[in-house]
Amino acid sequence: MNGAVRARNSESNLLTPNTNLLDARPTRAEMRLTWVLIGGLMAALVLVLPIAHIQWPASNLLYSLAGISAFAQIATGVLLLTQALILRNDSVLILSVGYLTGGLVVASNVVLVHDTALQLWVFRIWHSVFVLAILGYALLQSCPEPLLARRRFRQRVKAFVAIGIGFVTLLGGYIVFRPFELPLILQDTNYATPADIWVNVIQMILISVAWICLVRNRRKTVLSIWMAVVAAAVFVDIILFIVGGKLFSVGLYISKLNNLIAVTLIFYVIFYHYVRIQHELLRNRVWLMRANRRLNRKALSDPLTTLPNRAALEAYLNFALGRAERHKGILAVCVIDLDEFKPVNDRYGHEVGDQLLNALAKRLSGTLRMEEFLARLGGDEFVLVLEGVENISTLNVIMERISDEIARPFVLQDGIHVQVHASIGIATYPEIKTADELMRMADRALYRAKNEKKSRSRNWQLHLLETPTG
Structure with a gap:
């Protein structure tokens, strides 16, 4: 009886490694870790808020962080898009296009934009794209049944990719040709204008809705629980950005550092799970090879004398x-x-x-x-x-x-x-x-x-x- 139970357990272990993050269920340890990180983000927010307005010396750190952020977002977007295409998942399709578009926006900001005011505008645009992508993912993920017909998934892929490419093309065209001036967003070193504060408040409300949807969703996956951490990091990012109020403030620096964590987190999660899955697959392959050798020996040997049969x-x-x-x-x-x-x-x-x-x-x-x-x-x-x-x-x-x-x-x-x-x-x-x-x-x-x-x-x-x- 025990042997049969062990055999069934061994066979079930072969199904343990899920090769995608869309359907894989998180472990209890992973759930606890995400809540610890969310609590850490909130604690960091409370600690930094009193000093967020203090000015720090000017530094090129923000440009370095932006470059890393662009690469991480594009890489994450490609990985997520691959998963979405394989499993025909609309929520991850929206998220992947958001990551790809956001990465290209940040890359254009680093390469093409040299004016501080325009850099702030492009950053605001990126932030809006990222928040909307997380919100779209959270809303579709929380639906018990798919809202869209799977048979038209390819058409939706083409439409979303076209929208993303068109948006980045229009933004690049504006950056190069400047056909009109954008509203004032920077006064001296102060970027906390009324219009910017309203935009940030709206984004804060949207990311809060996304976070609530992700946390309350009973059909949790590895990706969804880590996106809840990303949503919390974006929420902290927005608050510190508002409270910092000026260029080179402590709030702005910590906001950008927190922003980097938010956009790279999913890349690290995917990479970690990829390595873990490969390890599980390798272990299972070794188990299967050994089991196959044992079966071959049993099939080709006499059970009494162990001689060949x-x-x-x-x-x-x-x-x-x-x-x-x-x-x-x-x-x-x-x-x-x-x-x-x-x-x-x-x-x-x-x-x-x-x-x-x-x-x-x-x-x-x-x-x-x-x-x-x-x-x-x-x-x-x-x-x-x-x-x-x-x-x-x-x-x-x-x-x-x-x-x-x-x-x-x-x-x-x-x-x-x-x-x-x-x-x-x-x-x-x-x-x-x-x-x-x-x-x-x-x-x-x-x-x-x-x-x-x-x-x-x-x-x-x-x-x-x-x-x-x-």
């Missing part, structure tokens, strides 16, 4: 015939049957009979040479395959050795002494060409040897070479 003998004999044909050698198939096995069973019982078969198998296996193969067909019948036999004289010497080994007394458990003899029928290649015919003719020689048991001078009979059939 009939199936293994058939496979080996075919290979051996091929080698004998290539090397122009003699191959002998010897069927061995014990003469006094039934009286042993009748006198001592089947348990002692099994002990005798085991002892015989070990004894003969210990005398085998490189070119000799021993198998058990069943009952008290064994088959010995001999390759590279030089001539009949050599075959007779080998049979003498095997017969002497079988005839030596056996001492079994409880001090039982048993002595048996064997009848052996032999058929040889190249006189007989096929494996089936070799076995059949060796069986025929065996029965002749058993019938002549009382008058024979030796306990083996050779088919064809010494006694041609009429």
